[in-house]
Amino acid sequence: MIEPLDISGEELGNLVLSSDLLHYSWAAILEAYKDTTGTANPNDPTTFPISIKYRVDRQQSPHGTTIVAFVSSPTCTAQHFQRDGRDLVSSTTLFDFVSTKVNPSFSIHRAALELFASHHNGLSDLKKQCCNISPLIVTGHSIGGSIASLFTLWLLESLSPKDASKHPLCITFGSPLIGDNGFQQAISERPIWNSSFLHVASNQDPIPKLFASPHDVLNIEPTSHASVYKPFGTFLLCSESGCACFEEPESVLDLMVAISSDGGPNEGLQIIDYGHVLKRLKHGAIYQGISKLGIWNGSPLRTGIIIQIEAIKVGRTQQRHENGDINSLVTKVEKRAEDLVARRRNVFDPKKKLNDMKINMIYLEWYKKVSESRGGYYDAFRNIPSKNREEIVKRKNILTQYWAIRVKEAEKMPQKEGTFLRTGFLYAATNYRRMIEPLDIAEFYRKDKKDYLAERSAHYKLLEQWVKDDKQEGRQSNANERKSACSLTEDSCFWVHVEEAIVLCNSLKDGGTSPEDKVSLMENLVKFENYVMDLIKNYAVSTEIFFNQSSFMKWWADYENITGNSSHSSLTDFMRNRKYNQYV
Incomplete structure (x- = not known):
């Protein structure tokens, strides 16, 4: 999996290059072309007997890695893009699993979806074969890269989230964008999925830039708004002299537009030799010293972004900087990088707070024990003033806030990931519910209010429902286990x-x-x-x-x-x- 940071994109790019994953993947692609046309030349005009071809190769990489490579003929690529242009279609039953509660609807590029569906039977057999293979790289070139991405999603859906080490890595070369904002957001909700994709795009390759802006290279009518296509995963943008990694979608789009405008005359769908690009990058001096960029008065983040932009040859950087154009681009990328880092820091991490929650639960258990002589902790909390009450309320509120957030995050997740997450925390969550909800009930009736169930918190309802679901799936405890664990009443609404x-x-x-x-x-x-x-x-x-x-x-x-x-x-x-x- 790839874990990019925009502030170290060039270093990450060099790391990926030095690992030889890209070189082995491209070699597998060339072998797939050779299988179909008799020559390892992506620009060979020979038409494939079928529109998409894949090859399973266990010889192209070390350590037992299997590579599945998808390719398409130049004729197939041109026909589909010219016929369908920017056309997006709503998700079908093939990829309904991608949708989430937060992003229930999305669209995919029609050409890629139709090609995938037309090879459904063969791809289904390939999926069965690949589900038991690890490590696995799925790669593809041009529209073959689009099929590789869709096939990888198919594989990810069938694998358990807890088996992250068995997840495939998808590497595409010169692949166009394939989905809209809903598609990108739904994938980004699963960090494991999003980090499984690495897209390589040369500044001389027109195909990755096709849908990055309202204009493209195939004379498709431009629209009046920004591109509806959004990138997902990590993008390795490269030129013959350097490369940089970016993940933030809007920054990727802006940089694609920038390298598109700087790439010189467009050569239509002439396919770039990524083998040549990778070889130059691996053996060349990738890192461009600060001295070559002139004097930059800014933060390390800003300077790092400028270095990356220079590495992928976004125009004549220093001249454009003087005109203010590059400065505006750098400022936008910098702001988005800062926002991305802030979002990651603010992501609710239950593991970091779990020990604190255990301490709070221990305190509540102590309170339950010392309340036995006063009718039990429900009645003690409801009816008897205590100097400890303020502390109990404080810890109760902390626990409730923690679990309410955890339940909300789990409830948003797709069903498969949500089930796994619930299985992991449901025991602790159930103890929390049975310990804390009686105190909420006591506080409710202490104020002479009526009908608690009408005002019951949604997170309690969900936790209770998930316990029922587990029982229906055969994971309920037997009577002897319940007998030894009856310190808390199972129905948290008993009172x-x-x-x-x-x-x-x-x-x-x-x-x-x-x-x-x-x-x-x-x-x-x-x-x-x-x-x-x-x-x-x-x-x-x-x-x-x-x-x-x-x-x-x-x-x-x-x-x-x-x-x-x-x-x-x-x-x-x-x-x-x-x-x-x-x-x-």
């Missing part, structure tokens, strides 16, 4: 039902209740009895509900007075014979 049952008893004690209402009230109390007994039978209730001063025991005393000897339910037998002593 809501207790509060409601207390209200029902108070209504029955009210002499003004009509006979019809009494029947309804008793029916609801019987439902509550059954609910409690189900929890008891499944070892899903905390010992604290049976403490003498607890709200539940107070409810039971009132309920027993109301029913007298007429009740013969399972809960009545359990409570009257003090079978709950086995819990306490």
